[in-house]
Amino acid sequence: MASRLEQKSVASAGVIWSIPPETLSEILVRCLDAKTPRKRPKYASNSQAASAVELSSHNFPLYLTEISSWWRQVALSTPALWTSVQLSLTDRSAQQNSRILGLTDFWLKRGIKGKLEIDVACFFPFPYDSSGEAASLGHLVDRYSVDLRLICLTGLPDVVLQRIHQTLAHNSFDNVEEIELEASTLEVWSTRFDALETLPCLRKVCLGTQDTIHDTVLHDLKLLFLPWHQLTHFCVSNPTAPSICLDILRQCPQLEFVKLSLIAMSFKDAPSLTLPNLCRLQLYMFPAVFDPFLDTLHLPSLYDLNLSLSSLPPWNPLHSDFWRRHAAQLRQLALQTPAMPVPFSRVFHTMSQTSSLTLKTRMTPELLGRWCREAEPLLPALTHLDLQIIYPLDISLLNCVRMILAFLTERRNPPPRSTLDWLLSKPARLERVELHDATDYHMRSCELIGMDGSLAVAMEIEFDRIRALKTGGLDLQWEIDGKDILVSRDAPVGSEMDA
Template sequence: MSQVNVASELAERPATQCPDCARTHSLRTLIPSPFQCIIARELMPTASETAAIREFVLETDAEIARRERDINRPRCEVVELRRRAEQHKAILAPIRRVPPEILAEIFLQLADIERFWGRSHNYYNDGEIFEKEYLTRPSLRTAPLIFGQISRKWRAVALSIPSLWNRISLKCTDKKMENNISLCNMWLKRSGALPLFFQFHRLIYFPSDVVSPKLVDDYRVLLRTILPHAKRWRSVDLENFPASSYKVLHDLLPNSVLVLEALSVRYDSREQPALVSTPWAGLHIAPKLRLLDFSSIRGAEIIVGGERPTFPWSQLTHIDVGDCSAYDCLRILGQALTAVACKFAVKHPSPLQHPPVSHSGLRTFKLKYDGDVFLLWSCLTCPLLSTLAIEKQVFSSNISLRGLPSFIARSGATIENFTLDSSSFDDTQFMASLTEMPRLRRLCVLEHGTGTQFTDAVWGSLTSNSPSPLVPDLESLRLEGATGFSHKSVVRMLESRVRTADSPADFVPKLKVVSITIFRNMSQSALSRLMEFEKFGLEIGVDVYSYNEEEEDGSEASDAESESEADGEESDEEDV
């Protein structure tokens, strides 16, 4: 008998844990090698032993190959048996007994859940259908494509539900335009006759002033794909398409777009605005259009009040336009009398004067300015305004907001939400504006500009036990910047507006949320003193960005010294 055959004689052992695979099974131990003594003692084999060892190795390798062939067949059989078991288990699964109409409702609910988690409320936030969604490229792992990956029945049900396919959202990359067009065609074919929602956002990784003719043609093909279905458009959201690609609308855009409710067209500022906006001039025959979002109206030859207006301003309720002047804003507001929410980005001077405009329906007004807006504040009146947000470009020149307090006073005391971002206001002008907003409930100030709105004087005016306190109904305060006051003035204000142990029995606090981001040094003791108001039910958050930790104690100490001299209080540490 050969040495390998001798080594193959196996001895049975009880079931135990295998040291190689860590599983419990019966081990069959091989008879030890006849050359074990040479291996253990690391001896040099003789010539005859060397020949025997080589023969043993060859026979062992042959035995390994034979046993691996014998193992492969059971392994394949195990795989087949598992597949068979899963198939028979699937037949008994309760989901197979669900009627198709119930399965369709499940699909719709799952698709709505995915859209909900990807939804971001835009600045209108009025509970209407005009909500933006974060774009994600269609994937086999998400609805609705995932439903076609389970079984033939699921695929048939998914294809029979047009409402799963009437919302088309694509992140367009210049190198994959064929895929984008193919996906768009797929969704259109499966959407039946339902109204269509489009979101096409072109991703620009390396901005260039030169756009190739081929790229323009690709986006024209994408527009041609959706244009035959224009009568079913309900919402169209296009971003960063090459300006020249919109020329295709001149020939193919129908005279009437009867169900369109929202149009959003945003593009690179280096493009020519007229090339983008002029082809949409036919939308004055869009009787249901309510939302218009155009990143630039400069050079669009906008006509309001004429025989052929570029857009149906008189029927719009939500307007968001940029690259305009204060004069353009007044012209639009004078015509768009049904608007309830408007947002403008003013970048150009106003060449002309404008008669006063009183807009009795406007409730939300947001302004981002990089140019003079005095004409707007001096001519506009909004008696029902409840939300006012003003933002200055951080790197723009120091542009004054003169006239804003008079605009607020002229409009009336109805403003409940006020946001001031990167303003050049000083504390006196800021308090003058707050004086005209006695019904204010939510206040947001971002001190990213040259002005400092919040000082100790402002905190003192907000303290409710002071003479004639400002904004007595304040519920929420957000402040970012916070470089011009001492933390003690904040403490006094919070003590007057939060129900503490020392508050009168009939005191009902209105302040609920305070968020402060401080771009200067603050001691840990001062921070702890502010955070103590949490135990009184105030939702407070304080973030401190200390750029020079070595001066942290000194800055707070100087605050404490100045306040001690003014008010006769104890030292900072004793107070905390």
């Protein structure tokens, strides 16, 4: 006689197999939508790193076809499962790349026509004959040209991108809304690229190379013949001339997101430029052109600003007309700068609505302590914080940890106060904090190992308090050389670092 547990399992299985096909189809689609989307892969310098991005989540529809013949039938007849395909081609898979591209053909045949998305990342750490992949990938894009909505081809050898350029120029891509192309070198972008000019639905364009950004290698935007007037997103990774950037931006009234890198090249003051819809701006530039370029812009919808300054002299936002116009409306700010000539507290006074802050500048414990005392009243809306920290040899790690703990505790669980000032300010509760420790890993390990017994116990107590905040719901990471030192609850700090 079957046990109650076995009977219950059989009954549950019966319910699963009796689900109507249209209901099962909807469940499968919702499961696919619920999966965390894979990050667009970047160029990997070796096969092992490349294989790390070959996540199984994007093969989810294939797994559904292996459960049973009925599930296979339902999955294959559900177009929404097959609309987007993501593939990684590596040197290790070179013998199977044609087979992989054949799988893509099988996949896209079943997708929603006019909504297909193809995302192919190539990882080739050394030169090789890629003419076969170029032809296969070109034929694949040819075949589905009228039905593609998104084309993302990253880490491409130049020969592949040149083939894709020809494909784009000689086919009708009436439904393409987003295109992301990454070449091996800037050579491809140094010639006329007009394949995208006539695409009627194109809204988002991202162009880049695997090369490291150099001051002397310019991406001439005049060689791009894009439908500028209809673009909402535009990204270019290599440096461009500031004056040419402004000329291009004047042709883009619909822009909502821009990512550019500007070379250190002087240019005359330009007429002001208003982009009414631009809400997200990312710039990598040299301070010499920073203020002249930014002061030209008027962005009434801007809320997300990401600025990376590559060198000295330091930028003073309080002297910037752009900052005075836009600081009060910022909700997200990411700032990478070698130094700031004024105290952060004076800058924070101008950012009352900022809820997400990323600072990529090495903060010493002294500066971190200033954070603990000043950040609460000056950033009342702050909920997400990302900091890079470092401490010199003459500063105790224990004191550094205690200052961080004091700040986190204050903002995570604000204590009740009776003062009118607190009632009016009511700082927001921290939800996510990421600390990237730039201190030399070996130096920190030596300090932890060399602690006497009482200091080691005190250190572990402080870390336990920080972990308690993590347990209480704070999304908290403290990384040293890519390792989160708060992950383990049982191992002592010294052994964690030795591992």
